[in-house]
Amino acid sequence: MIDSCDACLRRAxxxxxxxxxxxxxxxxxxxxxxxxxxxxxxxxxxxTAGRHVERALTFLESVDVQHERARLAERGCLAVxxxxxxxxxxxxxxxxxxxxxxxAGRYDPLAxxxxxxxxxxxxTRRASPYGTEVAYALGRGLGASGVPVxxxxxxxxxxxxxxxxxxxxxxxxxxxASGPDVVYPRRHRSLHAxxxxxxxxxxxxxxxxxPYRWSFPARNRIMAGxxxxxxxxxxxxxxxxxxxxxxxxxxxxxxxxxxxxxTSSLARGTNNLLxxxxxxxxxxxxxxxxxxGVGVRSAVAPGDSRAAPSDPLLCAVLEAAEASDSVETAAQxxxxxxxxxxxxxxxxxxxxxxxxxxxxxxxxxxx
Amino acid sequence: xxxxxxxxxxxxxxxxxxxxxxxxxLGLPTFTLVGLPDRAIRESRERVRAALLNSDLDFPQKRLxxxxxxxxxxxxGPSFDLAIAVGLLAASGQVPAEQLExxxxxxxxxxxxxxxxxxxxxxxxxxxxxxxxxxxxxxxxNASEAALVEGIEVSAIPSLTRLADLLHERWTPEPxxxxxxxxxxxxxxxxxxxxxxxxxxxxxxLEIAAAGGHNxxxxxxxxxxxxxxxxxxxxxxxxxxxxxxxxxxQVHSAAGIGNGRLATERPFRAPHxxxxxxxxxxxxxxxxxGEITLAHRGVLFLDELPEFARSAVDAxxxxxxxxxxxxxxGQRTLDFPANAIVVAACNRCPCARPPDRCSCTTLxxxxxxxxxxxxxVDRIDLVCQVEAVPAAALVEERGEGRxxxxxxxxxxxxxxxxxxxxxxxxxxxxxxxxDGRLTRRQVPLDANLAARLLAIRERIPLSGRGHDRVLxxxxxxxxxxxxxxxxxxxxxxxxxxxxxxxxRAEA
Numbered sequence: 082m083i084d085s086c087d088a089c090l091r092r093a094x095x096x097x098x099x100x101x102x103x104x105x106x107x108x109x110x111x112x113x114x115x116x117x118x119x120x121x122x123x124x125x126x127x128x129t130a131g132r133h134v135e136r137a138l139t140f141l142e143s144v145d146v147q148h149e150r151a152r153l154a155e156r157g158c159l160a161v162x163x164x165x166x167x168x169x170x171x172x173x174x175x176x177x178x179x180x181x182x183x184x185a186g187r188y189d190p191l192a193x194x195x196x197x198x199x200x201x202x203x204x205t206r207r208a209s210p211y212g213t214e215v216a217y218a219l220g221r222g223l224g225a226s227g228v229p230v231x232x233x234x235x236x237x238x239x240x241x242x243x244x245x246x247x248x249x250x251x252x253x254x255x256x257x258a259s260g261p262d263v264v265y266p267r268r269h270r271s272l273h274a275x276x277x278x279x280x281x282x283x284x285x286x287x288x289x290x291x292p293y294r295w296s297f298p299a300r301n302r303i304m305a306g307x308x309x310x311x312x313x314x315x316x317x318x319x320x321x322x323x324x325x326x327x328x329x330x331x332x333x334x335x336x337x338x339x340x341x342x343x344t345s346s347l348a349r350g351t352n353n354l355l356x357x358x359x360x361x362x363x364x365x366x367x368x369x370x371x372x373x374g375v376g377v378r379s380a381v382a383p384g385d386s387r388a389a390p391s392d393p394l395l396c397a398v399l400e401a402a403e404a405s406d407s408v409e410t411a412a413q414x415x416x417x418x419x420x421x422x423x424x425x426x427x428x429x430x431x432x433x434x435x436x437x438x439x440x441x442x443x444x445x446x447x448x
Numbered sequence: 449x450x451x452x453x454x455x456x457x458x459x460x461x462x463x464x465x466x467x468x469x470x471x472x473x474l475g476l477p478t479f480t481l482v483g484l485p486d487r488a489i490r491e492s493r494e495r496v497r498a499a500l501l502n503s504d505l506d507f508p509q510k511r512l513x514x515x516x517x518x519x520x521x522x523x524x525g526p527s528f529d530l531a532i533a534v535g536l537l538a539a540s541g542q543v544p545a546e547q548l549e550x551x552x553x554x555x556x557x558x559x560x561x562x563x564x565x566x567x568x569x570x571x572x573x574x575x576x577x578x579x580x581x582x583x584x585x586x587x588x589x590n591a592s593e594a595a596l597v598e599g600i601e602v603s604a605i606p607s608l609t610r611l612a613d614l615l616h617e618r619w620t621p622e623p624x625x626x627x628x629x630x631x632x633x634x635x636x637x638x639x640x641x642x643x644x645x646x647x648x649x650x651x652x653x654l655e656i657a658a659a660g661g662h663n664x665x666x667x668x669x670x671x672x673x674x675x676x677x678x679x680x681x682x683x684x685x686x687x688x689x690x691x692x693x694x695x696x697x698q699v700h701s702a703a704g705i706g707n708g709r710l711a712t713e714r715p716f717r718a719p720h721x722x723x724x725x726x727x728x729x730x731x732x733x734x735x736x737x738g739e740i741t742l743a744h745r746g747v748l749f750l751d752e753l754p755e756f757a758r759s760a761v762d763a764x765x766x767x768x769x770x771x772x773x774x775x776x777x778g779q780r781t782l783d784f785p786a787n788a789i790v791v792a793a794c795n796r797c798p799c800a801r802p803p804d805r806c807s808c809t810t811l812x813x814x815x816x817x818x819x820x821x822x823x824x825v826d827r828i829d830l831v832c833q834v835e836a837v838p839a840a841a842l843v844e845e846r847g848e849g850r851x852x853x854x855x856x857x858x859x860x861x862x863x864x865x866x867x868x869x870x871x872x873x874x875x876x877x878x879x880x881x882x883d884g885r886l887t888r889r890q891v892p893l894d895a896n897l898a899a900r901l902l903a904i905r906e907r908i909p910l911s912g913r914g915h916d917r918v919l920x921x922x923x924x925x926x927x928x929x930x931x932x933x934x935x936x937x938x939x940x941x942x943x944x945x946x947x948x949x950x951x952r953a954e955a
Contacts, residue, residue, distance in 0.1 A: 206811075207809040207810075207811055207812075208809055208810050208811075209806075209807070209808070209809055209810070210803075210806065210808070210810060210813070213810050236811070237809075237810070237811075345807060347807075347809065407649065407833060407835045408649040408832075408833070409646065409647070409648050409649045409835070412648070412649075419648050419649050419652045420652060420925070420937075420941055421937075423649075423652070423940075423941040423944045423945070424937040424938075424940040424941040424944070425940070426940075426944040427939070427940035427941055427942070427943035427944035428940045430907075430908065430943065430944070431903065431904040431907050431908055431940070431943060432907065433907050442796075442833060
């Protein structure tokens with residue numbers, strides 16, 4: 082569905098056209114396009130195009146809006162401009178809202194974003210197992226509670242939050258730094274497809290655009306703008322996630338963080354946020370309390386409807402395995418022999434109660 | 449005059465017959481050695497000359513030509529000394545040559561004329577028997593080892609003088625006594641499983657590995673006892689049969705690490721992780737057996753598996769699949785036996801700290817575990833976690849509850865016997881050696897079990913290899929339990945040991 086006025090679409094295409102110029106202008110050291118994206122067209126051209134202003138103007142004149150619309154429709158893309166009814170209202174609070182949001186995926190998440198407060202869950206790409214676990218649990222809990230989860234589809238925390246949201250049956254919204262159809266990083270090919278299937282991938286850059294260094298912080302402002310709350314799960318200092326948190330703070334939105342170990346450099350960013358007054362989050366319930374007021378909405382346990390195994394022995398072993406006991410401790414607790422415990426573990430896994438961890442070890446299966 | 453004497457060289461660990469031809473004729477005194485000898489053989493001229501003169505024998509001042517036939521094979525080592533000296537004696541008419549036709553000999557000479565031990569005496573004896581020689585003459589130190597081979601008379605020769613006496617029939621040596629282990633000898637001092645406190649799960653995994661000849665990976669923090677456990681595997685493996693013991697002794701004799709007696713225990717080799725591919729599987733310009741060959745019929749322990757060079761671990765592909773190593777140098781291809789149980793160990797993550805103090809990122813974890821892929825891990829049937837034993841359990845002084853190795857070994861032997869009976873004629877000795885086709889033939893599933901396996905595969909994506917591995921291990925578990933028919937719990941238990949975690953690992 083394409084719902085964009087000519088002026089907005091022109092502007093969006095111009096920014097995509099100027100993207101390499103902006104990248105060169107900012108150089109290697111600077112990643113944030115301070116205020117550039119807020120400039121009116123003439124100033125933007127003057128600031129970025131330099132000697133190439135002629136070429137940019139020619140490009141702008143040559144844009145055939147009807148043709149572009151047809152191309153977008155052909156690719157099955159979404160596009161909503163600031164004047165469209167589908168444009169997320171919260172985004173207009175930004176000093177430099179994207180003229181057009183291009184999307185790949187379903188349309189209804191856009192409507193949901195207008196009605197339901199969303200949460201942006203971000204964090205480091207180099208996540209610890211702890212951060213991964215928390216991001217997954219939060220994504221899943223929020224997804225199951227019907228809160229749209231916004232994130233950046235990056236490696237580490239972002240991708241894990243999306244995955245959790247998908248597994249919790251929620252609606253994931255990814256904001257990416259490339260065109261919405263371009264998969265970056267490549268490793269997230271299948272995740273990208275899954276998000277498109279049940280949710281939406283958004284970008285201010287038109288389909289087919291490759292990501293630039295500056296477009297990552299730029300999309301961070303969109304993530305911050307889309308959500309009521311920006312939640313940083315794990316971040317070092319400095320970190321791109323802190324940029325997102327800063328945008329959220331500037332917008333007057335809630336900034337929240339998950340406490341980490343004080344000795345870990347991976348948690349320095351989040352712990353600093355907490356020191357500066359961010360809301361500490363230890364679970365889905367905390368997020369819901371902050372969004373809707375304490376006790377207004379309670380977390381829906383994500384699809385935890387599965388009955389415990391009927392066999393009491395299997396039950397006992399399952400319990401022990403969930404307490405992350407070794408096979409030996411589990412055997413001691415249940416009073417079984419090692420072979421019996423092992424057989425029970427194999428059985429539990431094959432019946433979907435447990436999932437094998439890397440290199441052995443078990444954890445409760447996500448359902 | 450011309451004389452020919454038979455001796456044996458080592459081709460890897462196999463004996464290769466070499467005929468030493470000596471020609472003595474009038475002319476300017478020279479000594480020419482042909483037939484691709486190496487430095488050590490060239491130098492044998494000096495040893496032979498001094499040894500002959502010091503033994504009151506004559507070093508002929510004539511034109512001497514020695515040829516080592518077949519002339520196109522490279523030869524190495526000092527074990528040709530004796531044959532060259534005896535050839536000279538025979539060719540110069542100092543000793544009668546008739547009997548030499550039926551004799552083979554091997555030995556290094558000292559300048560005094562005494563004989564020094566050589567490597568591969570057992571291999572030479574096997575070769576001499578196969579070639580139909582009636583008698584093998586070896587240095588005294590090698591005699592009992594060579595005498596392990598039945599069907600050939602082995603004589604211990606102390607010195608050249610004695611050898612000359614023997615050829616003149618002035619002296620008869622005692623027949624050498626084979627170095628079979630003394631039954632009255634106290635059982636060897638292998639480390640016992642009863643020394644290990646706790647670790648019942650890992651002990652069970654070791655027992656299954658021993659019973660079925662399965663390769664095993666132990667995962668756990670440093671100091672948890674992985675090495676300690678691995679060292680106890682030879683002690684619960686069945687004692688080597690006579691044929692196996694001969695194979696082990698042959699390898700060790702060829703590598704020069706034997707003790708001159710028949711091996712009574714299976715070898716345990718634990719190379720450091722800095723080892724090269726050549727060190728692990730064998731090689732060199734003069735190919736030497738690698739660690740996997742030295743561990744033949746025993747255990748090869750690879751501690752800190754991810755730290756091994758990728759090339760070294762990948763080189764284990766052939767030995768793991770075929771139980772032998774083939775090394776090609778120039779036109780020659782050498783064959784080394786290499787059938788060992790591989791026990792590998794690694795940490796859960798690169799920082800190796802317990803989970804609550806681990807500082808590894810998921811990316812680092814994924815990278816570490818990716819280093820574990822490849823042909824070796826494809827052949828690992830069992831994985832088990834080895835957790836550090838709590839200090840309280842270590843202090844507790846209660847040894848009686850722990851099963852000693854000898855009991856476990858008895859169960860393993862019984863399980864192996866079942867396998868031998870079932871696998872007779874299939875060309876393998878244990879479940880772990882079965883390939884995919886054999887596995888499916890030898891581990892039939894009734895309708896009930898087939899349905900169970902189908903249900904498992906719906907939930908757990910098993911690769912074809914993974915499927916075979918689960919079946920093999922389940923077969924061994926049933927064998928340990930003394931059952932000919934597989935039960936559901938065997939499949940379930942086998943499932944819990946499988947190793948396929950990183951197939952789904954992702955950052």
